[in-house]
Structure formats: C-alpha cells, structure tokens
Amino acid sequence: MTKIYRFFILTISLCSVALFAQATAPAKGGAPVAPASTTAAPASGGTAVAANTSAPANNGDSSQRKPFDKLSTYFPITNFDYRMEVSNVSFARKHAYDGKGEILDVIIQMSGKDFNENDYQVYVLALTEIESQNKDERKLVSYPAWRPVDHSKNNKVVIFSKLSPEMIPVKDVFNDVYGAESYEKILKEAIIRQRSASRNTLPLATDLEGYADFLTKNPGKNLEPNLEAYVMYLSKNPSKALNFKMYGEISPTRETVLGGNFSPMSEDEKKRDVNMSNEKHTYTLFYNKYKTTIYTHHYVQYRPDFVFFNKVAILIFDPKRDSEQKEGDFGKLVYRSIFDVGHIKHQN
Secondary structure: OHHHHHHHHHHHHHHHHHHHHHHHOOOOOOOOOOOOEEEEOOOOOOOOEEEEOOOOOHHHOHHHOOHHHHHHHOOOOOOOOOOEEEEEEEEEEEEOOOOOEEEEEEEEEEEEOOOOOEEEEEEEEEEEEEEOOOOOOOOOOOOOOOOOOOHHHOOEEEEEEEEEOOOOOHHHHHHHHOOOOHHHHHHHHHHHHHHHHHOOOOOHHHHHHHHHHHHHHOOOOOOOOOHHHHHHHHHHOHHHOEEEEEOOOOOOOOOOOEEEOOOOOOHHHHHHOOOOOOOOOOEEEEEEOOEEEEEEEEEEEOOOOOOOOOEEEEEEEOOOOOOOOOOOOOOOEEEEEEEEOOOOOEOO
C-alpha cells in the first residue's frame, strides 16, 4: 500500500513539472516575456514608486525614446553612505513675521559616523500637490455609481512650490524632463484654453509674452511640473543645492557654528517693528561635533486662493562621489525622502 502511495505522489509531481515547463516556455523564435511593471522599494522615510521595467522601444536606443518614457522608466535610487545618518526630520508651521503669510520650517538632524570632516549638499522642496480632477465639472451630470471618478484623469498636479536654498525656473525642469521646448508648448496650450473661454481675439504672441510675465509675478498660478519631475531634475542637477559640512572629531570654530542667509532688519523695519525679509531667508545651519542641523524656511503669502504645503521632498548629495551623470545615473544622491505634511498645525 505504501509503495502504491509513493508511486502516485511521484506521478503527480512529474506531471506538475511538465505542465509548468510547457506554460513558461517561450514562443517559437521568441524570448520569455518579462513582467510589465514592478514597484521600487522606497528610500528611508520615502514612498514607494512604480517603476516601468519593460524593454525600451527602438531596440534600446534612448535617443529615439519619447521624453515621457524617461520619467516612467527611471527613478532616482540612493547610494548608501556610511559616514552620515539622518536621525530625525520634523516640521513646524508658523505665521510669518511680516503678517502677510505663513512659513513651513523643515528641521533635518544628522549624525556623523566618520572621524574626518565631510562635505554634502541638500535640496528641500516644499509643495502643494492636489488631484487633477475638478469636482465641480460633473455636478450636473455625475459619474455613474459603478465609476465614481474618471481614472484617466486621476493624476497629481503641483500648484505651488518653494525650493531651498533658491528657486529653479520651472522652464528648465520641463525642458529637461519632458523634452526641449515642452514648457513653451504647455504654456501655449494653457493660453489657447483661456482665450477660447474669454473669446480673446488678440494675437497669440502678445498673450504668450504677457502670460509668462503674469505667472512669474503671481505665485500659486504658475505652470508647475509634478513631484516626480521635480525629483528627477533635482537628482540629476545638484549644482545649485545648499552646501553644508558634517564635522568629525574636530569641532567647528566659533565663527562657523552658525550659518545661514538671514538678513538683519533695516532701520525702517526696526521703527515699524516688522521684518520684511521672510521670503529671502531660506535656510539656517547649526554645526557641532558629529552633529549637523539644517533648518529650511519655506514662505507662502496669503492670497484669495491660499493653500499651504502638503508635501516635502528632501534630497542629499555627496559632491565628491564619482558620477558619470549618464541617463538614469544619480550617483551623487545619498538620501531621498518624501513626507506628507498636510496635517501640520500652527505653532504660534
């Protein structure tokens, strides 16, 4: 009886192996098909990002690939750096000293693990990200019960952002990530939509010049790339990031313990007891032995459509790390995290 039972089990096992081999075998003259997509593991404190791993079109020729394919195919992966560690990240929301807006403080506390002094760079991007779908456009004719939203339009868009230590023109981000002259194309489409709504008959060139100037002077109404495009561009271009040090056994001198770009109050501001340089003050640095604390300050002014920041992205680079800066190569990036700060309440 035992021999019959063993023979029965062996027969079932052989049949299962044969069926599996037949199912996974490639078609005649072809190769096994890889899965279409996967999910990349997030960095410390970050969020998982869907990454497309399908074979590129045009036999892998990146020059023939569409600009948008770069964003879905590549995403910055951080390199491990044993010499430093981000021990804590905290946030504080407060009213600006000029009474005209609010400030988001991002506090980054880092610990050094190397005996020697090391140089680093950091970007801190605070932004407001919302759903692209307009809830008011389907009030009269609502979506059916089985499809409450239009998933083809379910994208995230950025309506406002502040970068520390200094802002980067969004035109550069658009043209680098989405292809040359993409910013002009998107700007032109936005103007055409507005002209059709207002029945404007002026020459289009006049509106292009005036609307670009209007967007520059009116924060919150700018054409902004999405969060992934910002992270992509900043990860490849750390040249304008904030330079800071991580001290080792040798402590910083009294003159270098504190750093920043704070502007003292003028005589007129002292008489009025108001500080008007809130927007220009974007970072403060505190140094100690094996410790570095970075404060970045992100100012947003009150306006009729006022919104506060709800996302923060932190990117830290090692400028001395070797990097050939090829397509998809982010060799200098050693830390990346994205935080949700929409729940932050006022501290003052």
